[in-house]
Amino acid sequence: MIKHSVIKNIAKKGSVTCKELQQFIWKAQGRDPKLFYNRPGNYGNGIRDWVDQGLIRRESRGVYAITLNGKKYAQNPKHIKTIKIEAQIESLKRRIKSVVNENKNLRKHNAEMDRVLCNIKDYVTRYPTHRLHNVDIWEVK
Numbered sequence: 001m002i003k004h005s006v007i008k009n010i011a012k013k014g015s016v017t018c019k020e021l022q023q024f025i026w027k028a029q030g031r032d033p034k035l036f037y038n039r040p041g042n043y044g045n046g047i048r049d050w051v052d053q054g055l056i057r058r059e060s061r062g063v064y065a066i067t068l069n070g071k072k073y074a075q076n077p078k079h080i081k082t083i084k085i086e087a088q089i090e091s092l093k094r095r096i097k098s099v100v101n102e103n104k105n106l107r108k109h110n111a112e113m114d115r116v117l118c119n120i121k122d123y124v125t126r127y128p129t130h131r132l133h134n135v136d137i138w139e140v141k
Contacts, residue, residue, distance in 0.1 A: 002028040004077045007055055007066070011074040015065035021047060053080065054087070 005028040010016055016024070019038050025046070026036045047064070050056050055070040072079045 001077070003050070003055075004074070007050070007070050008074045010056060010064070010066045011071050015059060015063055018047075018062040018064065021064055053084075055080075 002025065006021070006024045009024045010021070013020070022038060022043050023033065023036055025043050027033050047056075050070075051058055051064075053069075054067055055073055056064045057067050059065050066074075069079070
C-alpha cells in the first residue's frame, strides 16, 4: 500500500516537487525520514507508471500534481480497476471512430472507382475496335 499512502499525501498537498514525492515514498517504505537522501532517478520508473496510470501529472520539470483519478484513488484504492476499464473503453471508442472514418473514405474511393470503371465500359462499348490496353483509365472521364 505504498502507492496508496503516497497518493494520499500528494492529494493532501496538491502539487509536490520530485524531492518531496521521493520523501513520501521513503516514508511509506517505513524508512527513517531523517536518513533520506535525494538520488536522481531512484524512483523514476515508479513515478512514470503513476503518471501513465493517470494518478498524477507532471506540471513542469520536477513538479507533480494530483489528478482527479488520483484523488479518487486516494479515497478508494480499488478505483484503479475502474480507471483501467475506463481507459480501455476510451481506447475502443477512438478505434471505432477511426474505423468508421476509414470506412467512409473507403466508400468514397470505391464510388470513384465505380465511376471510372463505368466510363471504361462505356468507352469500350462505344469503340469496340479500340484496344483496351491502350486506354489510360485515369484519363477517361
